[in-house]
Amino acid sequence: MLTNKRILLIISGGIAAYKSLDLIRRLRERGAQVTPVLTRSAEEFVTPLSVSSLAGSQVYRDLFDLTDEADMGHIQLSRSADLIVVAPATADLMAKMAHGMANDLASTLLLATDTPVLVAPAMNVRMWDHPATQRNLAQLKGDGISFVGPNEGDMACGEFGPGRMAEPMEIVEAVQRATSAGPLVGRRILVTSGPTHEPIDPVRYIANRSSGAQGSAIADALVKLGADVVFVTGPADAARPEGVELIEVETAQEMLTAVQENLAVDAAIFCAAVADWRVASASDRKIKKTKGGLPVLEFAENPDILATVSQMPTGRPPLVVGFAAETDDVIENATAKRIRKGCDWIVANDVSPATGIMGGSENAVTLISNEGSEAWPRMGKTEVAEKLAARLADALGA
Template identity: 50%
Template sequence: MVSLTLVNFSRNGSVSLTNRKILLGIGGGIAAYKSADLVRRLKERGAEVRVVMSHSATEFITPLTLQALSGYPVAMDLLDPAAEAAMGHIELARWADMLLIAPATANLIARLRAGMADELITTAALATSAPVVLCPAMNQQMYANAATQDNLATLANRCMTLWGPGSGSQACGEVGPGRMLEPLDIAERAEQFFAPKLLAGAKLMITAGPTREAIDPVRYISNHSSGKMGYALAQAASAMGAEVTLVSGPVNLATPAGVKRINVESAQQMLDAVLADIDGQDIFIGCAAVADYRIAEVAEGKIKKSSETMSLALVRNPDILATVAARNPKPFTVGFAAETHEVETYARDKLQRKNLDMIAANDVSIPGLGFNADQNALRVFWQSGAEDLPATDKLTLANQLLSLIVKHKNNP
């Protein structure tokens, strides 16, 4: 088991880009149209963003658009008479906490590998002491070319960070690797890059989403869980340096960057997946809304409507939280309690009865909070105390909860 370092997180969000200065370099490729959204995604996380464009990038998106979104004039000229001492590349290089080049085209990557300083974007990359991150974007055949692969390998050996590319349909009509990562993914990776690593070295398993208990081949019993809280916890934990395994019921959510995801349907499948990988986990968070009961006998064929009423025999599902908490040694085990009334009474009972280290309770009867909502509020209980986490977005809440977990894991 690892020892974790406590970092105090503020109530207005912990994993964020507040006060971070990101110089966004835009190369001349069709993916430049995504850069407008990327500026917005970075800024909404608190970053101060300035933009430097290659001259070819202006053929795909106008500097005026990016100036309006960033709030700063777009830099393009190597020697800018408006810049201090007319040396804009040095000013920007000193200013940035990160140079993020997205899209990084094949041509731009080749020029960076050669150490060229032929325009402002390449010169800034040479002049900065800040980390340089490249988000490749090009035709799949160009990406696969040995020259491009050699260029990328060389830049990686020079400690430039590569994010992507993704794979899929491309503007040219071809399909394959070479797509620039989506702006939301890039912004999340930037958050992770700067996040305090309070979970560095820790292994953490999270269950998320609903389970589905089959009635017949076309019907099932389930609940309203969207999985958003569990996925926010996985995203936040990964950003804090944890090795995260996410055991997920059926949801319509993207896997957070850096997270290992295991998809399941039923409660039994979720238990099997948890037990298969629980050894060595430091923290277990049972955030999934697991069905308490399943059908005693699942029909092999579709049940036909034949009478006015129908009875289904139910049997109790395995208790995943209690099973994990009963292990010896056990991980620091955190449960969730979604209640509609007497929240504290039921949460404290669950804490004791299942031998949990901590439980996060929420009142799902409050409109706009809990299931399927983007916000939530929690009251967190442990053996000797409690703390309220007021309503906020689920990612902020996830960071606050993880901070509490680390605090009480280190000081039981």
């Protein structure tokens, strides 16, 4: 619930502004007090009267309003809320935020605040993918701004791709996390999950039996403790956790790139079962079976994501956690892996076929750190995730 939580809602100009009307209603149903701010362009999509009626509050629109600014109203607005939500956030407003511009009420509020900010982007897919927007996104994340969405789907302009504003209930859930009293509130954590698929040709690939269930459970447990979670997943069977910043990838190289682009984090948990090798030159056409013999595949080593991040000279997360899926000499191999990779913790598990762990609903892990090893009893993957999330919260001093 959001009883008596004070939400300053900034609505900028885009077709998705109509969703903000429903967002106001959903927030108020849960007890929140909503103070709306409209940009000039937002008024082209929703009216101040409709916003004010739903919010039960005055709508703020003008930086130079003589009545509101007599007592420096923009300063008071920016600091009296529990959370500032920008929904929708256009590419223009994100650019202003990233570069510290303050030429209207919304951008001035965002520059003058010391209140947490949650942003729900909404724009054309080409605008979202543009290098300038991605640079601004990285800058804002580095500044501690939280994001929900954007989602992938059909655009009002007729195109398809990422750029749709998150649905109102997704934003409400993000608001609840951001204003909760969980021990990981304000912490940003990256989790990798699932297998990777390394192409042989357009229809075949190298993969493994990882379902992604443990990674999804870990992300879900972290979200419940209030963390802002970046979830980078390969093509896993497990359901995607809700309330995360979801990044879908296929290959190990794509996963590494996604990780490197999102490394302004307090902790990184590498649960993905990344393929060790890829075909050096994947065919762009289906390889045909011939009477002349079997095809010869030349392999190349994939990037070592855990080692790359663990050994970063600058920008390394304060806590790096790896997973070691072993079939024999589990503790010995996992201990050696932790030292070799340079990570802080290794979560080791026995994935030999007899255990039924790979792709199953349970796990039996040993947590290995520089303090030694700690064996946990076999339990459901949800329980493993909750225990690991709690341990991580303790380690971060949450």
